[in-house]
Amino acid sequence: MKQRGFTFIELMITLAIMATLATVAVPMAQVALQRAKEHELRTSLIEIREAIDAYKRASDNGRIKLSLGGSGYPKKLEELVEGVPDQRSASKQNMYFLRRLPRDPFQAKENGNAADSWSRRAYASPPDDPSEGEDVFDVASRSTRVGLNGVPLNQW
Template identity: 45%
Template sequence: MRRAARGFTLVELVITVAILGLLASIAMPLAETMVRRSKEQELKAALTTLRDAIDAYRDAVEAGRVARSAGDAGYPASLQVLVDGVADRSAGAGGKLYFLRRVPRDPFADPALPAVQTWGLRSSDSPPDAPQPGKDVFDVRSLSEGQALDGTPYRSW
């Protein structure tokens, strides 16, 4: 009497590989959607952070804590000003106001670019339907050509 050999048959292995391939093909789009959703959340948070800092700068100008020149709209000249700080007129000599620790980066932008260059800028004298950079930073937007999961372009956020 011969003992039956133990192991898997070729048919069992093929079926197992086919099932694993099917599961992987279902999981990949889900994983890509999760990564994209995470980047969208990062973009929303970065835009909120930058816009809050720009508004805080404007509030400081209105409160008289930051010097304002004639004809100045009261917005920062660049995003870097929010990190570098400005002289605080109410604190005396040497006091500075800081509005950001660092400029957040657009998660959809080229990682080789510095964070400051990943944003599209809109000056205070630029119309909302055709934002252009100018003498100050009134608002920021993503430069990404992509569309969000809800169908809106990232540039319009």
């Protein structure tokens, strides 16, 4: 049996098909990567917001010492991981609200610690103009990118 080599035309057709497949596959891979990062962002936001809410509940129940005029929200995000003394415990054991603080997946890892990757909103700031302040009432992404759902990531 005689082996047959590729002709120039067959080779060009094969390369054209591969180029077409690559132009379709690259955007699909980019969308899949964006979707995975958005899922991670959504999960991180839920985790941090639930920890902030648990901190506030503990504060409302008298388990966290409040300063005069304090809102009951943590002064900094790191308190959720570092813990705060339980005022109802005889030995003042620390209460912890997170094992670790997740970082914003849309921020470069070189940009400081996980707490610095988030935009923070203070309790006293108005909802239409969130800003940092004396405490941490809410967090948001610092990214200016728009999500696959058409909503800017910093508004999630």
